[in-house]
Amino acid sequence: MEKSTDTFGLLVRTLRRFVSLSFILAGMILLVRLHEMVILSNYHNYPPGSFSSLLIGIKYDIILYLRVSAVLMIPFLLLGLFSQKAARIFFISASVVLVLGDMLLLKYFSTAGIPLGSDLFAYSIEEINQTVQSSGEMNVWPFIFMALFLAYMVRVFIKHVYLKLKPWMLIVISAAMFASLTPLDILKPQPSDFENEFSLFAATNKLNFFSESVLERYVFDEQFDKQTYTFKTTVATADGAFTYLDEDYPFLHNETTPDVLGKYFEPLETKPNIVFVIVESLGRAYSGEDAYLGSFTPFLDSLMDKSLYWENSLSTSGRTFGVLPSTLASVPFGNRGFTELGEDMPDHLSLMSILKTQAGYTGSFTYGGEAHFDNMDVFLKRQGVDRIIDNASFGEGYEKMPASATSGFSWGFGDKEIFRRYIEEIKTDTANPRVDVILTLAMHSPFVVENQSYYLAKFNERLAELKLPEKTKAFNRNYEKQFSTVLYFDDALRYFFSEFSKLPSFDNTIFVITGDHRMPEIPISTQLDRFHVPLVIYSPLLKKAAKFSSLVTHFDVTPSLLAMLDADSIISRPKAAAWIGHGLDDEEDFRVANAYPLMRNKNEILDFIDGERMLANKVIYQVYENMDIETVDEPEKEKELEAELNNFLLKNNHACKNNKLIPDSLKVYMYQEQ
Secondary structure, eight states: OHHHHHHHHHHHHHHHHHHHHHHHHHHHHHHHHHHIIIIIHHHTTOOTTHHHHHHHHHHHHHHHHHHHHHHHHHHHHHHHHHOHHHHHHHHHHHHHHHHHHHHHHHHHHHHHSSOOOGGGGGSOHHHHHHHHHHHSOOOSHHHHHHHHHHHHHHHHHHTTOOOOOOHHHHHHHHHHHHHTTSOOGGGSOOGGGSSSHHHHHHHSOHHHHHHHHHHHHHHHHHHHTTOOOOOOSEEEETTEEEEEEETTEEEEEEOOOOOOSGGGBOOOOSOOEEEEEEETTOOGGGSSTTOTTOOOOHHHHHHHTTSEEEEEEEOSBSSGGGHHHHHHHOOOOTTTOGGGGGGGOOOOOOHHHHHHHHHOOEEEEEESSOTTGGGHHHHHHHHTOSEEEOTTSOOSSOOBOOOOTTTOOOOSBOHHHHHHHHHHHHHTOOSSOEEEEEEOOSSSTTOOOTTHHHHHHHHHHHHHHSOOOHHHHHHHHTTHHHHHHHHHHHHHHHHHHHHHTTSGGGGGEEEEEEESSOOTTSOOOSTTGGGEEEEEEEOTTBSOOEEEOSOEEGGGHHHHHHHHHHHTTSOOOOSEEOOSOOOOOOOSSOOOOSEEEEBSBTTBOOEEEETTEEEETTEEEEEOTTSOEEEOOOHHHHHHHHHHHHHHHHHHHHHHHTTOSSOGGGGGGSOOOO
16 A cells, blocks of 8 residues: 555656656747747748737647647656656657757748648658758758757756646646647637738647648548548539449549630641640749739730630649649549659550550650659650650750759759750651640749849849739748749740740640649748649630630640540540549639649648639638638538548549559550550
8 A cells, every 4th residue: 555655656746747847848849939930930031920920829839838748748657657867868858859840840831831741751862852952941050059959958957847736736737738639620720810821830830730740641541441432423514524434443434525625726737736834833823914912924924815824723732743644644643642653653544645646746854853853754654755854864055053052952954944955856856746745943942043133133123013012012022032033934935935936836836834833932822822823725726815714723634635636636535534624614704613632742632622612621711703712611511522522532542552543445545665
């Protein structure tokens, strides 16, 4: 009995020691917040109004402190029963590691503009290294000094901090710690409480965001494999319905995409060339008429007036990894992005493979960086691409973008050099019709381009020309380096069309221009803004221009191009396909006629649009004509969208893991390596 009493007394003393020490952890976490408020927010030009969000964030730092304490408490108490010293060492080590992790995640957010989640584990070490180098700002010394300071602070106080808390206080504090682990909405920032997405993320504790993302991702995965999807034979679309053909191939449907493009083109008498210009980080926020930050693409704007232009187009992913599979093949995402499946990509159809097998097209890919990044080269080789030109095969006579002043890193060749290299390539290869893909690079951290001083001056000139509110102009001035690269790209695009128009093939070429995603380094306003990109189809073959306000996505591009080519007897398209897209919608007024999943980061499929409602990370929004969104209180609709998204994820999982996109009968349309 006496031994039991001694053990209980030791346990109480150890708990009192733990709670006392946990206050040091709270101080360390708040110190990181202070570092963000005083130093990082100024160094990285957080937008005006961020301070109040950072101040609100203290609440979520305290919640993190409580959650971490709840996790550390049990092992600390168990260790304390055997060795108080071992318990202290455990606490010091865990505290320093967690706080340094919080600092690293904060550093990522301050540079990238969005917090890091489970998508970290979807990148290779080489890709992570390239991304870190590209920021040009990763200095390890602040983290070393912080680690030493934290260890010293804990070491000094750990023997002296022993608050004589009463038993009821220990019970209340311990209960609060474990209560913080409950998944209540009040314990996390709510989008409706913040002016924009950046403010929401500024308030969010970055370590808590990362932990929840990882936990949800991998716990969800285990439960996910045990579920089965619901198979529907028909799904309504803007122009009729998809008729699904086989439960074991959940995306396979009759290919009846209507030809909405043909009426805008002259009859195609010969096989047209198709050139995709996919622009790194080209968002609608700063391109096109009524861009809310003002348009910094005057040449592209002039091209829009002569083109088919969708002002409400969405990328299907928040990073580059999704643009090629979605735009060229309209395929689902797989687990971490379709290209991440590598050699295990399921058999699928694509624009390039169909044009090669049905009409003898030649295909190429031109990029200023490494084509193996995100497995882009692996994906394109599956389509039968004939030539990949990246920074390893550019050849002589081309200059890379200036290196970052701090890291010495350069992604590769700038946009003008990419366009120049492509023009040189096609000058000598005109025997076959072509489907070519160009991916630009300059609008990417570290935002260093040739003749940068000229483009910085040009930014100020453009800003003076634009009729923007002074508040918006002040906001834009914080990101002059980023905007200067947008202007650089626009000049490069002007050069591209000037040179291309001199070639005989120009009159028979269709150009598709779009962004891969919106630039996150200029703070994002809403959950939808990150996906909002322009979509432009320009060609001398057009007989009239038009602007459309209907919402479309990258998924819709390939089905519509193939429908037009089929209608003009250039090809005979498959009778069935597994496209995710429904085809481009040429409704001039705003409407959202179809449903689309969106993948914000690798590992994170959290967004779904159906009609004028958007589900974003379990929050439902109304989508408005100007592409603003606003939270709505519609619990039944929210459940409906969650069920739709979950069913898509189950179908995506089944099709990509089991090679169930297309049956053997459609593989005649796939490129077969000789």
